[in-house]
Amino acid sequence: MKAAFIQNGTVHVGDMPDPVPGKGQALVRTHSCGMCASEAHFLHSGETIVALSKVHGGPYAGLDVSRPFIPGHEYVGEVIDYGPGSRRTVKAGRKVTSIPIMRQSGAHAIVGFSHDCPGGFGEYMLLDEDMMLEVPGDLDDDLAAMTEPLAVGLEHARRGRPDKDDITLVLGCGAIGLGVIAGLKLMGIAPIIAADFHEDRRALAIAMGANIVVDPRDLSPYGPLPDLGNRRANLVYECVGLPGLLQQIITGVGFGARIVMGGYCMEPEQLLVFAAQNKRLNIQFAAGEEPQDMELALRAIADGRIDVRPWLGERIGLEKVDAAMRAMSGPGAPVRTVVDPRTL
Structure with missing residues (x-):
């Protein structure tokens, strides 16, 4: 699959292996993925974050920043298939988002900050079927991608x-x-x-x-x-x-x-x-979101109680990820740039 990935503090665009789902894991094709400041932290200070996780405990201790990893944890995508023995909680062809955590098949990883669970800056992801939320089919992809933030x-x-x-x-x-x-x-x-x-x-x-x-x-x-x-x-x-x-x-x-x-x-x-x-x-x-927060965020975006359209900036393909990540803290930068990994 095509992806924008980070390796040794540099953004690259190229081919990466297609992920293969195990039991309880869904294979999802990414439609939209928001760009978060945490990705910029890993671009510039990845070794520090990993070292802190190793000393103080944290979900990033298993990440090797000298190896490529595909970021992106604010996403919406289409369910393609499941691994053997899965319960198939959402039908194939439906759109989903999720808390970016994988706990199936013996894994405990953060989607987008793991070598085994690529994030939304790649064409395909693996999502935990117990964490997925079905997204209304008529909800704009970029708006749905704002659920997690x-x-x-x-x-x-x-x-x-x-x-x-x-x-x-x-x-x-x-x-x-x-x-x-x-x-x-x-x-x-x-x-x-x-x-x-x-x-x-x-x-x-x-x-x-x-x-x-x-x-x-x-x-x-x-x-x-x-x-x-x-x-x-x-x-x-x-x-x-x-x-x-x-x-x-x-x-x-x-x-x-x-x-x-x-x-x-x-x-x-x-x-x-x-x-x-x-x-x-x-x-x-305070820390990250919990399932109740994801459910409320998705409902509130879908029914219009919270309008996140002002957050959205440019929608970009993979070739523009590097420049967008380096400019995201500059004056006038949008709250969120959205990546469509299906386009270069």
Whole structure:
């Protein structure tokens, strides 16, 4: 099959072996796959991520970045066939997405970060039939591919256990932060404050349901806000992942605030416990989505409750993957570029 793959910190395009499904595994032909910042992390810092997984535990310990692997974990595709002995949970010819985890046939791998489970930057994937969700046939492929990144934000939103009395603040308006905003709005939580340095991302935050947006260079998002009658946020979602930001939040928030850490930071973080204790802060670490988040994300996209169309940028073939990955953090970059591995 044709694929864009990473090897030794470089993106290549070429032929890779067609995956062969085992028991409980579906062979799926990829239609669309979103491009996530985590792929860029592996492009530039793959050895570091693998080393951290080996020391601290994690799903990437078995990855050898000197060998080719096919990324892409935000996907939609068509079921082609199953391995022998499978239950065949979704009929062949139907479209599916899934949590990017493989647990069948003795495997425990992350789809897109595994040598055995190629991701959506290739023509074919293997998916765990127990993890698959059938996608409505009339739902646009690119919208369906946003199910997984939206689900991450929905998971983070509910981890904060927000209620009607909370004033929420979302730091960082990339896909995760925008998903948190959408999730909070879906739960009926208001007001929602969003903070980001980029004007276009602040505009997207409003489109997703934020009530107030702040440029942190002009106004501290942690302090009393004039637009809220000088009230301040008491529930903060960190969706950036930069070292030092947690301590900044601890210093800035008020007594009894709750903090949800969703940003993916791979560097050591120092914090002054004394300050957090004096304010009686609660810090919750959030991670990836769970089945309930995927199901809600897919339903909400399909029925129009959450409109992810503003997230979508260019739809590209395999030959443009390298350039798109290197430009994805630049000014004006879309929230998601979508790869169609059926085209070069």
